[in-house]
Amino acid sequence: MLGWIFWDPSSEFVIIPFVNIPITWYGLLFATGFWLGFHMFTYMLKNRLGSKDANAFSERLLLYIIVATIIGARLGHIFFYEHPMEYLANPISIFKTWEGGLASHGAVLAIVLAVLIFSIRIRKEFPEFTFWKILDYLSVPAMLLSTLIRVGNFFNQEILGVSTDKPWGIIFGHPADGGLITPRHPAQLYEAAFYFALFLLLAHIWYRKRDELLPGRLAGITLVSAFLFRFLVEFIKTEQSAWFDQPNGSLLMGQVLSLPIIAIGLYLLVRKDKKFIQSH
Numbered sequence: 020m021l022g023w024i025f026w027d028p029s030s031e032f033v034i035i036p037f038v039n040i041p042i043t044w045y046g047l048l049f050a051t052g053f054w055l056g057f058h059m060f061t062y063m064l065k066n067r068l069g070s071k072d073a074n075a076f077s078e079r080l081l082l083y084i085i086v087a088t089i090i091g092a093r094l095g096h097i098f099f100y101e102h103p104m105e106y107l108a109n110p111i112s113i114f115k116t117w118e119g120g121l122a123s124h125g126a127v128l129a130i131v132l133a134v135l136i137f138s139i140r141i142r143k144e145f146p147e148f149t150f151w152k153i154l155d156y157l158s159v160p161a162m163l164l165s166t167l168i169r170v171g172n173f174f175n176q177e178i179l180g181v182s183t184d185k186p187w188g189i190i191f192g193h194p195a196d197g198g199l200i201t202p203r204h205p206a207q208l209y210e211a212a213f214y215f216a217l218f219l220l221l222a223h224i225w226y227r228k229r230d231e232l233l234p235g236r237l238a239g240i241t242l243v244s245a246f247l248f249r250f251l252v253e254f255i256k257t258e259q260s261a262w263f264d265q266p267n268g269s270l271l272m273g274q275v276l277s278l279p280i281i282a283i284g285l286y287l288l289v290r291k292d293k294k295f296i297q298s299h
Contacts, residue, residue: 023202027192030175045171052167056160057081063156063225067147076145080137080153087133088126095125099272123165123249124276130157151235151287158241159225162218165245169211180204180255196257204255213248217241235287242284246277253277 031041057077064073099122134157138150172178177195180203182188188202221241224232253273 023186023188023190025190025192026173026176028174043171044174045168048167048171048174049164052164053081053085055167056164059160059163060156063159068145076141076148079141080134083133083137084130084157087129089121091129091132092121092123092126095122095128099124099276123168124273124280127280149234151238155225155232155234155237158237159218159221162214162221162241162245165214166211166218169207169214173205173207173211178207179257180206180209181257183255198257206252206256209252209255210249213252214245217244217248233291235290239284239287242280243288244284246280246284250274250277250281 028044030043030045032044032047034041060080061073061077064076067073068076131154134153135150138148138153141148169178175195176191176193179191179194179196179198182199182201183204184202185204187205189205190200190202192200194200194203221237224240225237250273253271256271256273258271
């Protein structure tokens, strides 16, 4: 009978010589996801804008997305998963993102706000790219980025599953939650596999039906699919929020935060008011 896989790699991909600055697997995968997403988004835009305008559009939006992702994910972690007063007592710790602490729900909310601001600012220059249309285009590369981020979480031994006796369980040598060294569900890989499958599906839908879909539909599919799966996979995760006790038989923080996002996605899928959608 095969034993469980023992997983305890170094979180560092390489250390830059002379300055001794480490490049972590998480950082490398995070940056790679943005790099791939940028080029994919630009490629998608070329069908409508041409190469020059597509590059200019992508470069401008990329700045908004990067800033929103970092700020939103960090603040989301502080407010949803930690006690904010501890950070207010030592404000410099808010900026120590290299110590961990980024929340995807906070990133999503911040990105949506950033896209709204961006869409307003470019409305006269690119009237065909409304708020919803931009979200549709972002949905495809976003799922590829999410895939790589979860693989990065796997290298960091964080966002862990609960104990399991299943043969595919993983024994994490240095679990980030400081828990027991015991076989666990590789929840990060479950999410990574689902997000990658969703990425392929969204890419196929965009390629085949991009001119047929009502603006906001692709974003709706993304929000419902990704966060419904997130809601379900939370059942086999350890609670990460300081606001919730584990186990307590109730919903986890990740599930509570996923519900309104699923509701918004469902709204985008069922809404048929073209005037409202096309004007925003």
